[in-house]
Amino acid sequence: MERRGKAYRQAAEKVEKDKAYTLADAIKLATETNPSKFDASVEVHVRLGVDPRQADQNIRSTVVLPHGTGKTVRVAVFAADADADKAKKAGADIAGDEAIVKLLDKGALDFDVLIATPAYMPKLGKYARLLGPKGLMPNPKSGTVSTDVAKATEEAKAGKVEYRVDKQAAIHLSVGKVSFGAEKLLENANTFFASLQAQKPSSIKGVYIKSVAVATTMGPGIKVDYQAK
Template structure:
């Protein structure tokens, strides 16, 4: 019994729940279980994927974060811990500092809070062109319409008296009897069945597509090809016409389409910097006259919210409203 007494004494030191009712074998087994070294199973890791060291570390960190949340520990982690997990916050520079040196230089000529007269804005736009190429001069008009309403979805065409300065390639899809007149008017691509074969190959080598009314049903199959590119002929834009020669002449002479986008803004290029202020002013006035004529009768608030002019890569210039 001396052996059992010694074992019970050792078990008491180890705070084991045994008594003299247990057998010597049971007491020895309990003591042996405590004395045995604990083996820690190493987690198998992979070079990549969910079992990689990085993924396992992230999973442990996430579990630790969730455990802190459940226990109500909302204390912020130290800066060192945050930086170790997420890295330092990037320094965001002002937009103008992220532009090129040429842009920053010319932008200083534009007074940020000043609203310029139309003629002055056009002259300033030409001066503040940061590009070495002959950039386009663009007008951006924010309207007070709701483009989701069918009667406020502004869309029209305008013939710019001095053209756009861009070389426009015009395609005509019409019966063979109209081909000669279309070519004489300056059409770059003319065809009927041959044009369909071109569309089958998704060969788009034109900027404007003109079609006769009777040929429009044949283009329905290619709506997904032409529509997203803005090339689907439309009566409102004058590209569905019985007189294809006239439509080609107008397109080549500077007839352009404009429409309000989802943000209720109309964008239009009215020429090149090389046009000079006088020609740009003529084109701008033609556009604003056309836009004025498109004012929806159902509109209750202001038609024009704001107007800006800029070159392709130049700074925006605020312009006083010329449309009531």
């Protein structure tokens, strides 16, 4: 704690170290303990009782947060001209066959989400090493492989986010910005948890959600009693 900045130490003093807060109280406290001068993200950290090495327990899904994430999402669509035109009308920042290929050939990943039609997926094979490590390879599970690219574009722009369990059986997700206020952040968080609960594998007999914490980007962690209301 001594190595932390003054603003962090003052924020941390507001958090009772051994207390587990309700989700609502934790989110409210997170907005009050943001030590940053910028509009920080509010993050939810969840540890699951799953084994990610098991195919049915490798949790990965998407959810549309009702109030978005507060981030501007740059969407690229790899599709035929007719579909590309629909995607542009739906808000895609860049769309088309040649336009995307030119970007990828230069290694320019000037987008946050890449959407592709199933017919165009084989063409992305040669770029797998470029897109894969950045989490940008389109995938049916994340809704980024779609025959309806206009709808996929609208959802991405509206706040659709992908979450997935890591090797430590944890999920980390931003549910918005401090400026959203506690009420909107709680709605986003509850929407995420409803989605997460729906992904519970039938093979899990023990505790599914083991622990939950909330924190701003640079702020102190706040323990959550997820069962408390």
